[in-house]
Amino acid sequence: MSAKTMTSDKKITLQPAGPTDATYRSIVEHAIEGIFQTTPDGHYLLANPALASIYGYSSVDELRSGVREIARQLYVEPTRREEFLQLMNEKDAVWGFESPIHRKDGSVIWISENVRVIRDENGDVSYYEGTVEDISNRKHAEEQLRRAKEAAEEASRSKSQFLANMSHELRTPLNAIIGYSELLREEAEDMGEKSFCDDLKKIEKAGKHLLDLINGVLDIAKIEAGKMEVHVEEFDIAEMLQEVGSTVTPIIEKKGNRLIIETSPGLGKMQTDLTKVRQSLFNLLGNAGKFTENGVVTLSAHRQSDADKDWIILQVRDNGIGMTNEQASRIFEAFTQADSSTTRKFGGTGLGLTITREFCRLIGGEAAVTSTLKVGSTFMIKLPAKFSAIGHEPAAITSFDIEPEVGHAEQPLVLLIDDDLTIHDLVKRFLHKEGFRTICTQYGADGLDLARRLQPSVIVLDVMMPTMDGWSVLSRLKSDPTLSNIPVVMLTMVDDKAMGYTLGVDDYMLKPIERVDFVGVLRKFCDQNNPGTVLVVEDDDTSRELVRDLLEKDHYSVIEARNGLEGLERLAGIVPTLILLDLMMPEMDGFEFAAAVRKIPKLASVPIVVMTAKDITSQDRSRLEGQVARVMQKGLYGRDELLTEIRSHILRATSTPLVAAA
Amino acid sequence: MPKLLLVEDNEMNRDMLQRRLQRRGFEVLIAVDGSEGVALAKEALPDLIIMDMSLPILNGWEATRQIKSLSVAKHIPVLALTAHAMAGERDRALDAGCDDYDTKPVDFVRLTGKIEKLLQGSAAS
Numbered sequence: 211m212s213a214k215t216m217t218s219d220k221k222i223t224l225q226p227a228g229p230t231d232a233t234y235r236s237i238v239e240h241a242i243e244g245i246f247q248t249t250p251d252g253h254y255l256l257a258n259p260a261l262a263s264i265y266g267y268s269s270v271d272e273l274r275s276g277v278r279e280i281a282r283q284l285y286v287e288p289t290r291r292e293e294f295l296q297l298m299n300e301k302d303a304v305w306g307f308e309s310p311i312h313r314k315d316g317s318v319i320w321i322s323e324n325v326r327v328i329r330d331e332n333g334d335v336s337y338y339e340g341t342v343e344d345i346s347n348r349k350h351a352e353e354q355l356r357r358a359k360e361a362a363e364e365a366s367r368s369k370s371q372f373l374a375n376m377s378h379e380l381r382t383p384l385n386a387i388i389g390y391s392e393l394l395r396e397e398a399e400d401m402g403e404k405s406f407c408d409d410l411k412k413i414e415k416a417g418k419h420l421l422d423l424i425n426g427v428l429d430i431a432k433i434e435a436g437k438m439e440v441h442v443e444e445f446d447i448a449e450m451l452q453e454v455g456s457t458v459t460p461i462i463e464k465k466g467n468r469l470i471i472e473t474s475p476g477l478g479k480m481q482t483d484l485t486k487v488r489q490s491l492f493n494l495l496g497n498a499g500k501f502t503e504n505g506v507v508t509l510s511a512h513r514q515s516d517a518d519k520d521w522i523i524l525q526v527r528d529n530g531i532g533m534t535n536e537q538a539s540r541i542f543e544a545f546t547q548a549d550s551s552t553t554r555k556f557g558g559t560g561l562g563l564t565i566t567r568e569f570c571r572l573i574g575g576e577a578a579v580t581s582t583l584k585v586g587s588t589f590m591i592k593l594p595a596k597f598s599a600i601g602h603e604p605a606a607i608t609s610f611d612i613e614p615e616v617g618h619a620e621q622p623l624v625l626l627i628d629d630d631l632t633i634h635d636l637v638k639r640f641l642h643k644e645g646f647r648t649i650c651t652q653y654g655a656d657g658l659d660l661a662r663r664l665q666p667s668v669i670v671l672d673v674m675m676p677t678m679d680g681w682s683v684l685s686r687l688k689s690d691p692t693l694s695n696i697p698v699v700m701l702t703m704v705d706d707k708a709m710g711y712t713l714g715v716d717d718y719m720l721k722p723i724e725r726v727d728f729v730g731v732l733r734k735f736c737d738q739n740n741p742g743t744v745l746v747v748e749d750d751d752t753s754r755e756l757v758r759d760l761l762e763k764d765h766y767s768v769i770e771a772r773n774g775l776e777g778l779e780r781l782a783g784i785v786p787t788l789i790l791l792d793l794m795m796p797e798m799d800g801f802e803f804a805a806a807v808r809k810i811p812k813l814a815s816v817p818i819v820v821m822t823a824k825d826i827t828s829q830d831r832s833r834l835e836g837q838v839a840r841v842m843q844k845g846l847y848g849r850d851e852l853l854t855e856i857r858s859h860i861l862r863a864t865s866t867p868l869v870a871a872a
Numbered sequence: 873m874p875k876l877l878l879v880e881d882n883e884m885n886r887d888m889l890q891r892r893l894q895r896r897g898f899e900v901l902i903a904v905d906g907s908e909g910v911a912l913a914k915e916a917l918p919d920l921i922i923m924d925m926s927l928p929i930l931n932g933w934e935a936t937r938q939i940k941s942l943s944v945a946k947h948i949p950v951l952a953l954t955a956h957a958m959a960g961e962r963d964r965a966l967d968a969g970c971d972d973y974d975t976k977p978v979d980f981v982r983l984t985g986k987i988e989k990l991l992q993g994s995a996a997s
Contacts, residue, residue, distance in 0.1 A: 385977040389888040392980060396895060421977060
């Protein structure tokens with residue numbers, strides 16, 4: 211409706227009787243919203259019953275006679291009508307104009323108005339018309355929400371502040387408890403009071419544990435309250451690692467463990483909060499020492515360059531009790547060690563790892579873990595080499611960062627065991643360019659652990675090493691059924707090939723290594739001789755061995771399991787290229803096993819080929835559907851057909867080709 | 873027998889440290905605030921001062937500054953005891969002229985290690 215037609219309607223609408231049409235009249239009379247027309251000087255031309263009732267008047271007449279001056283009588287805020295008029299002047303209409311107003315009885319409610327201006331032919335305001343809605347309930351709810359939010363924020367701030375103060379207050383008396391129990395113990399020792407000594411030691415130990423807890427809670431409270439500060443200094447990374455190592459050695463050695471520190475050349479310096487890096491490493495190393503017995507804890511570091519940033523990767527690896535994936539996924543949460551009995555058995559506050567992760571994040575980094583139950587854990591922290599206070603994106607740790615240093619899971623992995631760090635450097639430089647992933651260690655025992663966990667495509671082994679020489683490593687590799695199929699290339703200055711081949715060496719290279727030959731030899735093993743790892747789950751020994759021999763002749767690595775449960779155990783540490791599965795087995799049958807495997811994300815794309823003597827019913831088929839790639843009836847297929855089948859599934863599963871030769 | 877001056881206002885901490893240091897064969901003098909600490913340092917000339925930093929009347933930083941400005945006492949090593957293991961606390965203590973610092977709660981073995989080191993250092997110079 212144009213302004214012109216509106217003005218021509220003016221005379222009609224100005225009449226108190228309102229709209230002439232009965233339908234319009236009914237809409238206005240029965241509307242739930244208040245409807246009005248008002249003059250610029252603030253009294254009603256028209257109002258409907260809903261408006262009267264919103265404002266607390268018993269009828270439209272009472273409203274019109276009672277309210278003569280809207281600005282003063284209705285609006286709670288004296289300037290509100292002015293604001294309204296100004297808006298109408300500028301925009302000719304307002305939506306959702308919200309104001310508190312006085313009802314007839316003096317009570318205050320909130321209304322929302324949608325209003326437009328009606329002008330005469332000269333453009334002067336004739337009147338305003340619009341609707342009114344009572345929004346008191348919504349306003350009330352909003353207000354409550356705002357108050358609740360403010361109260362919660364305030365409570366959170368005071369909680370953190372309280373905790374920070376409280377922790378400090380708690381430490382003072384605790385100090386006395388620990389100090390006096392130490393003092394008394396010394397005196398009791400002098401007096402030969404053995405039983406006192408033992409009890410006093412308990413007090414002392416409990417006191418120290420409580421102190422650790424309080425310190426941990428204090429740190430977390432500070433982080434939450436945003437009060438943890440970052441003090442940046444420059445330091446030499448290798449020196450820092452040595453210092454941290456010498457501090458934690460007594461703790462690591464307590465359970466018969468050995469600490470190994472691996473630093474790669476060119477590690478250089480870091481500019482960040484030294485205290486937080488050190489504290490993080492203390493926590494990780496202390497943890498590793500706690501959950502490992504008579505094993506090896508390795509602290510290693512390397513530098514990794516992104517497009518625009520240098521990162522320092524610090525890893526703490528142990529061969530202790532390890533964790534399940536489920537446990538590992540919760541390990542950084544506060545007060546959750548792998549399970550609640552852990553605290554009782556292994557001690558500790560359950561806060562160390564939470565604090566470590568928070569510290570790392572505070573300085574722009576991240577912490578992560580990968581672990582295999584009964585095999586060991588690797589904790590990693592990734593930190594920017596240079597801390598920058600502004601605009602740091604948090605570091606993302608991909609699972610590949612954790613183990614081998616570069617590359618993707620499809621790339622062949624080479625494990626190097628050599629005490630000479632310059633060889634590590636050389637091998638990495640040769641191989642990364644050629645599309646291999648590498649993982650290096652200076653120690654034979656550590657190498658064996660890594661081989662079990664990572665199932666590398668090939669192992670490069672030095673002969674002359676301290677503690678465990680290459681020959682002993684080789685004989686252990688070859689006598690371990692899970693490792694014996696991994697090709698081993700010996701790397702040595704001593705020419706004694708005869709001995710090597712007798713012990714099962716697959717190839718032999720003389721130092722100094724020559725790039726082209728070296729890469730060529732490794733490629734031979736990675737590309738052709740190890741087309742894949744097959745997990746064979748079969749309870750019948752004869753059938754299993756038959757399949758194993760068949761596959762091994764075709765150069766597959768074979769891992770065996772006698773039932774579904776064993777199969778799942780084997781899968782804890784590796785991702786096979788294919789699974790060959792029998793259906794009828796004790797403990798856990800093939801159906802259950804296949805279902806369980808499909809629930810493990812990293813195994814989702816591993817093809818399962820079922821080989822069974824069972825008559826497959828349609829019910830069986832529907833149970834296996836979507837879980838297995840192929841069902842083969844035992845006895846119906848010859849060895850060649852079986853191998854062809856396996857090859858084609860492996861080919862499909864690993865559709866990303868291995869990196870071509872440079 | 874090396875003579876130590878322990879400046880500490882908290883009675884329990886003072887008593888505990890004093891007794892434990894005495895057991896190790898040190899002679900231990902006591903001051904309960906910063907100004908008493910400065911006076912006793914000047915008067916008794918101890919071999920080493922263990923200085924709590926949060927002290928009444930005169931705080932540990934100021935007391936250390938005064939001791940280090942006295943010609944008779946400035947050679948005496950001062951070992952600061954700070955309540956927080958914060959990076960800034962260390963710098964503040966060393967800026968005030970302390971020769972080393974340790975944090976509370978006291979790890980006695982660590983503390984005596986630092987004391988021995990400071991005593992050897994000052995004996996050698």
